Amino acid sequence: MARAYTLKRRAERQAETRQKIVDAAVELHSTLGPAQTSLSMIAERAGVQRHTLYAHFPDERSLFMACSGHVFERHPPPDSAPWGAIRDPMKRLQTGLLALYEWYDCVAAAIAAPMRDAEHHALTREVSELRFGPPMAAMHEILGAKLKAKQRALLPLALSFATWRTLVRDTGLKPAAAAMAMVKAIEAQD
Numbered sequence: 001m002a003r004a005y006t007l008k009r010r011a012e013r014q015a016e017t018r019q020k021i022v023d024a025a026v027e028l029h030s031t032l033g034p035a036q037t038s039l040s041m042i043a044e045r046a047g048v049q050r051h052t053l054y055a056h057f058p059d060e061r062s063l064f065m066a067c068s069g070h071v072f073e074r075h076p077p078p079d080s081a082p083w084g085a086i087r088d089p090m091k092r093l094q095t096g097l098l099a100l101y102e103w104y105d106c107v108a109a110a111i112a113a114p115m116r117d118a119e120h121h122a123l124t125r126e127v128s129e130l131r132f133g134p135p136m137a138a139m140h141e142i143l144g145a146k147l148k149a150k151q152r153a154l155l156p157l158a159l160s161f162a163t164w165r166t167l168v169r170d171t172g173l174k175p176a177a178a179a180m181a182m183v184k185a186i187e188a189q190d
Contacts, residue, residue, distance in 0.1 A: 033113035097179035
């Protein structure tokens with residue numbers, strides 16, 4: 001019986017160590033950005049040796065996937081499927097943008113530096129596309145339904161984290177006001 005307990009306790013310690021590594025990486029990626037964060041920095045922040053980090057994450061990609069998965073698990077992006085039931089395209093757009101902008105507000109501290117780094121750091125771009133790509137594509141499809149071509153042309157701008165940051169963080173609009181501003185801009189493209 002002691003053997004089973006020992007194995008269970010060992011598995012718990014391994015899970016705790018893995019989580020310490022992920023937490024350290026999320027913290028550094030959120031503050032410095034993934035492009036400026038080395039595996040040595042992550043190991044040091046987690047209080048483990050590099051070989052321990054590699055035992056849990058054989059490469060940077062697996063660590064990046066764990067970090068982004070951790071953030072998305074704690075704060076999943078909005079589910080766009082229910083928006084499809086809203087008949088009025090502008091009401092649908094307003095509902096969707098408000099949900100997205102509130103989500104951005106919630107995760108901004110965790111994703112701002114990785115979003116910045118995704119523009120020039122290949123691995124960060126790859127992981128960002130894997131994590132953000134599917135929900136953003138679904139939002140684009142649902143929110144773009146029944147919009148005219150000129151209106152759809154502005155949709156990527158409305159969905160952009162940079163747009164949210166400019167409207168909410170830089171100019172001080174509340175998420176609802178920012179969403180409405182983008183709805184009005186899209187609606188004007190008649």
